[in-house]
Amino acid sequence: MDRKSFLEHVGWTGAAGITWTLGASGVMTAVASAAAPAGALSFIQISDSHIGFTRPENPDVAGTLKKTIADINALPVQPSFVVHTGDVTHLAKAEQFDTAKSILSELKAPLITLPGEHDVIGSSDAFMAAFGKKDAPKVWNSFDMGGVHFVSLVNVFNFEIDGKLGPEQLDWVTKDLAAQKKSTPIVVFGHVPLYALYPKWGWTTEDGAQVISQLSRFDNVTVLNGHIHQIIQHTEGNIRFATAAATAYPQPAPGTADKPGPLKVPDDQLLSVLGYRTVELAGHDAKVADHNLA
Amino acid sequence: MKKAFAGAVLAMLTLVFSGSASLAETAAAPIVVHIKDFKYNPTPLKLHVGDTVTFINDDDEPHTVTATDKSFDSEALDTSGTWKHTFTKPGTFAYFCELHPYMKATIVVEGK
Numbered sequence: 236m237d238r239k240s241f242l243e244h245v246g247w248t249g250a251a252g253i254t255w256t257l258g259a260s261g262v263m264t265a266v267a268s269a270a271a272p273a274g275a276l277s278f279i280q281i282s283d284s285h286i287g288f289t290r291p292e293n294p295d296v297a298g299t300l301k302k303t304i305a306d307i308n309a310l311p312v313q314p315s316f317v318v319h320t321g322d323v324t325h326l327a328k329a330e331q332f333d334t335a336k337s338i339l340s341e342l343k344a345p346l347i348t349l350p351g352e353h354d355v356i357g358s359s360d361a362f363m364a365a366f367g368k369k370d371a372p373k374v375w376n377s378f379d380m381g382g383v384h385f386v387s388l389v390n391v392f393n394f395e396i397d398g399k400l401g402p403e404q405l406d407w408v409t410k411d412l413a414a415q416k417k418s419t420p421i422v423v424f425g426h427v428p429l430y431a432l433y434p435k436w437g438w439t440t441e442d443g444a445q446v447i448s449q450l451s452r453f454d455n456v457t458v459l460n461g462h463i464h465q466i467i468q469h470t471e472g473n474i475r476f477a478t479a480a481a482t483a484y485p486q487p488a489p490g491t492a493d494k495p496g497p498l499k500v501p502d503d504q505l506l507s508v509l510g511y512r513t514v515e516l517a518g519h520d521a522k523v524a525d526h527n528l529a
Numbered sequence: 530m531k532k533a534f535a536g537a538v539l540a541m542l543t544l545v546f547s548g549s550a551s552l553a554e555t556a557a558a559p560i561v562v563h564i565k566d567f568k569y570n571p572t573p574l575k576l577h578v579g580d581t582v583t584f585i586n587d588d589d590e591p592h593t594v595t596a597t598d599k600s601f602d603s604e605a606l607d608t609s610g611t612w613k614h615t616f617t618k619p620g621t622f623a624y625f626c627e628l629h630p631y632m633k634a635t636i637v638v639e640g641k
Contacts, residue, residue: 290589290608326591326605352628356593357604398630437631494567495629496590 275517276381279307279314279344280424282461283481285353286335287325292484292497293505296325297334302528303482303511304341314344314513315380320461320479321351321391321426323366327358332365350374351426351462352391352398359392375404377411383516384415388425390440398427398440398462405445412449420455420516428460428478430469433489438463450474455519459512463495466525477523480510559583562634564592564606569624572634578641581615592632597623 284300293299307317319339324331332354339346348366355362359374367374377386386408390398400408415421423429429443440446450456456474464481465488485498485508492498500508510527560580563570565587576582584594586606594603594612600622603612616622619640626632 326607328605353591356591356627357602435631437629496588 275515276383277312277314277513277515279317280320280459280461280479280512280514281307281317281482282320282426282479283322283351283464283483284319284335285322285325285481285483286338287328287331288483288497290497292499293509296483297338299506299509299528300335300338300482301341302506303509304338306526306528307511308341308343310513316345316347317342318347318387318424318459319349320424320459321349322353322461322481322483323348323351323362324354327354327356327361329361329364332361336365347387347424349387349424349426350389350391355391373404373407375407381516382518383420383422386411386421386423388423388429388446390425390427390429390443398437398443400440400442400446405442408446409449412446412453415453417452418454418519420519420521421450421453421457422514422516422521423450423456423458425458425460427462428467428476429458430471430476432463432467432469432478436489436495438489438495447471447474455521457514457521457523459514463489464498465508475521475523477512479512480508480525480527482509482511482528485509561585562594563587564594564626564632567592567626567629567632569594569632569634572636574634574636576616576636576638578617578619578638579615580638581613582636584612584614586610591628593627594624595627597625602627 281303285296286300288296323335350359350362374389375387377384388400388408389404390400392401427440428438429440430447431439451472451474454473458474458476460478463478464484464486465478466480467478469476485500486495487498506528508527510525512523512525515522560576560582562574562582562584564584567588574582584603584606586592586608589608591605591607593605594601596602601614606612616636616638619638622636622638624634624636
């Protein structure tokens with residue numbers, strides 16, 4: 236991903252009044268400090284920190300995660316929570332989780348952490364020891380806040396063909412969504428993109444279409460994922476999908492390289508392709524903005 | 530299968546040059562699967578019961594060697610990481626990379 240595409244401004248006003256703003260750090264402050272309507276809820280998404288990665292694409296992934304946390308902590312209005320959408324570590328090693336946890340614990344806002352496939356290599360034990368919650372033994376979970384229904388999905392445990400949710404989780408999410416009103420704004424988190432973004436590189440959830448079809452009946456749905464280390468937006472009816480930038484290193488745009496993997500950018504441009512995402516929800520409006528670390 | 534053939538030739542040369550090499554030692558010629566450009570090579574790989582395979586990750590990305598039936602699992606192999614596994618049962622074993630599940634390969638183990 237080059238700087239130009241990262242900085243590309245995307246304006247998006249759909250029927251649900253969602254505005255997407257993709258901006259440089261200058262935009263960040265303006266967006267974050269914008270007066271939010273009474274009752275508005277805001278949260279932040281971060282993703283793909285790959286603690287333990289040491290290669291030239293980013294020899295200091297701990298440093299860029301620390302910078303991300305510092306930038307978030309410096310925001311004038313703190314979010315209700317921060318969600319990390321996975322690949323906290325590079326190789327799921329206990330010491331990598333320890334490092335990640337100590338950096339993430341500096342956040343002022345509460346943290347929700349989902350696993351990526353790099354966090355569950357071999358087993359999910361190290362992830363669960365670091366970030367597991369007793370009330371969500373399978374990690375997938377839902378909660379309500381400020382009139383919004385949030386759903387966290389895990390599409391990395393049953394990796395055999397592509398990212399998969401699996402029958403047990405599909406059954407759970409079907410019941411969870413069936414209990415929600417059509418007018419309730421829905422926000423879905425997960426690591427791997429839920430739709431077939433680029434299956435050739437595994438950038439898809441094999442059984443994701445079953446969830447998408449259930450989401451299609453709602454007026455306002457936002458699906459936020461990581462995994463691909465770049466911002467790609469997509470819309471299907473009232474469902475807006477967006478993948479997030481990493482805090483570690485970028486990856487090539489779909490089909491622009493022979494294979495996925497770390498993408499080397501000039502050192503002085505690295506911070507401009509890493510970042511975090513703010514989301515403001517008020518009534519039926521969702522304002523999503525991506526901010527780089529430069 | 531070119532590599533397996535080359536391996537056999539190498540084993541024979543070793544036998545010729547060392548003179549004293551026993552048949553047991555030729556059977557122990559290293560069998561290697563390289564992981565490069567998100568592919569396992571060679572595949573399918575034919576083995577005999579008791580053979581040991583060394584998997585080497587030549588990619589910049591970490592990979593795993595994970596049996597679809599979970600009968601073996603390398604866990605994470607970082608760049609230049611290696612992992613050995615001895616196949617003790619005959620059968621056809623499909624395996625894949627947990628990190629990149631579209632990477633698939635097969636090992637066929639024949640009884641002695």
